[in-house]
Amino acid sequence: KGIEPGRHNQISQNLEKIRMVLTSYGFNEVYTVSFTDETTAQLFYSGMVIKIPNPLNERFSVLRPKLLPTILEVVNLNFRKGNKDLRLFEIGKIFFYDQKPIETISLAGIITGNKYPLHWSAKSEVVDYFDLKAVLEAIFAKFQLPNIQYIHCVQSALGGLKPQAATTIKINNTPIGSIGALSKAVTDRYELGQAVYVFEI
Numbered sequence: 001k002g003i004e005p006g007r008h009n010q011i012s013q014n015l016e017k018i019r020m021v022l023t024s025y026g027f028n029e030v031y032t033v034s035f036t037d038e039t040t041a042q043l044f045y046s047g048m049v050i051k052i053p054n055p056l057n058e059r060f061s062v063l064r065p066k067l068l069p070t071i072l073e074v075v076n077l078n079f080r081k082g083n084k085d086l087r088l089f090e091i092g093k094i095f096f097y098d099q100k101p102i103e104t105i106s107l108a109g110i111i112t113g114n115k116y117p118l119h120w121s122a123k124s125e126v127v128d129y130f131d132l133k134a135v136l137e138a139i140f141a142k143f144q145l146p147n148i149q150y151i152h153c154v155q156s157a158l159g160g161l162k163p164q165a166a167t168t169i170k171i172n173n174t175p176i177g178s179i180g181a182l183s184k185a186v187t188d189r190y191e192l193g194q195a196v197y198v199f200e201i
Contacts, residue, residue, distance in 0.1 A: 011105075014143070017142055017143070018091065018107060018139055021139050021142055022089050022109065024138075025138070027088060027089045027135075028087065028088055028089075029088075029089055029090065029091070030071060030088050030089070032070035032071060032073065032090060032092070033060070033070060034063055034064055034070075034092070035055075035061075035063060036060070036061075036062060036064045037058055037059050038051070038058075038061055038062050040189070041065055041066075041069055042159070043185070043189065044066040044068050044158060044160045045065035045066050045159060047096055047097060048096070048097040049062040049063070049097075050063040050065075050095045050097065050101055063094075063095035065094055065095060065096040066094055066108070067092055067094060067200055068108050068158075068160065068198055072110070072186070072192075072196075075088065075110060075112070076190045079190075079191065079192060079193075080191075084112065084113045084194065085112070085113030085114045086110065086111065086112050086113060087109075087111050088109065088110050089107065089108065089109035089110075090108055090109075091105065091106075091107050093105060094106045107200070108198065108199065108200040108201075109135065109198065109199050109200075110196055110198045111131060111132050111196075111197050112127065112192070112194060112197065113194070114127070115127050127195075127197065128195075129165060129179070131197070132197045132198075133150070133179060136169070136199055136201075146171075146172070147171060147172045147173075148169070148170070148171055149169070149170040149173070150168075150169060150170075150179070151167060151168045151169075151170060153167070153168050158177070158198075158200050160182055160183055160185070160198075161178065161180035161182065161183060161198070162180060162181045162183050162184075163183075165180045166179075166180035167179050169199075169201060176201050177201025178200060178201075179197075179199035180197070180198065180199075181195055181196065181197050181198075182195075182197075182198060
């Protein structure tokens with residue numbers, strides 16, 4: 001059964017509001033493929049992934065259970081071209097098992113590098129966790145969402161984060177996502193070599 005026209009229109013309007021907030025903070029939207037490899041998927045997701053029958057190659061052997069595996073491929077490409085000051089986001093579908101196959105929409109974003117363009121008269125300043133948290137708070141404020149909580153946790157629902165820099169986001173005590181710094185294992189996997197802060201909700 002498809003989404004009713006009125007509800008579909010409301011979802012589209014809400015996604016456009018999110019895009020407006022993120023672009024106002026200097027983010028660029030990316031569009032990536034819905035496939036990744038199983039090893040990479042398991043860096044970010046500990047549940048059961050959905051495998052592709054007879055994949056063209058092992059790089060595209062599962063449907064992504066999170067957006068970050070494919071967004072970070074874009075980050076890696078930018079780094080290899082020398083662009084290491086990034087603010088990127090994606091709104092896209094993710095796929096996983098929860099007693100049955102689930103397909104849903106997720107929002108993820110990353111920041112890394114300098115806060116402002118480098119200039120001879122100003123000292124460089126790198127982004128941090130609180131710069132990304134401020135962006136999320138602006139999105140929540142746009143929708144007037146109450147009772148937002150940021151709960152520090154050693155093991156967040158989103159894998160691939162540093163345990164000492166991982167936060168679960170809750171609305172009315174219901175977990176909706178995570179924010180934090182990527183672990184060294186992940187930055188090494190994507191050959192990044194500097195702090196990268198991410199969220200996915």
